[in-house]
Amino acid sequence: MIIASVRVNQTLTVSEFSLTPAGGTAALKAILLTSATDPNKMLSSNVVALIPDAPLAAKTTYTAKLVGTNNGQPINKTWSFTTQ
Template sequence: MRVNQTLTVSEFSLPPAGGTATFKATLLANATDPNKMLPASVAVIIPDAPRAAKTTYPADLVGTNNWQPVNKIWSFTTQ
């Protein structure tokens, strides 16, 4: 989290490992948080279904950070 920054997400994807179709996921950010607890510098992507264990998945986020374009591509591995 980068305090005092504003993150805006315009699109994100969570494709399956080795596949081309995208898993459904829920994006929570300051503007979409129903509990209004997330600061403007945070976005959370929550998969709508469980992922396979011990598998690495890619993720892609497009938006702005302090009104500057950002395209973040990363991966995570499930336990």
């Protein structure tokens, strides 16, 4: 699960949240959870979660991309991480 958040009392809206393996061109199939779509109502409006449909591969670098708004201001963030 990849989680992104902004400060408490701010609202994070998402137009794109994707996860792509290094060297890949297609994003992994995943479920996006927001405060509006979380069936357990655990997420607040400042948090989003991306849950891949399958386990991530070991020792693999992935790139996450988040596009949306934080309190109405545009955000476009990209970061990478490597699994153990």
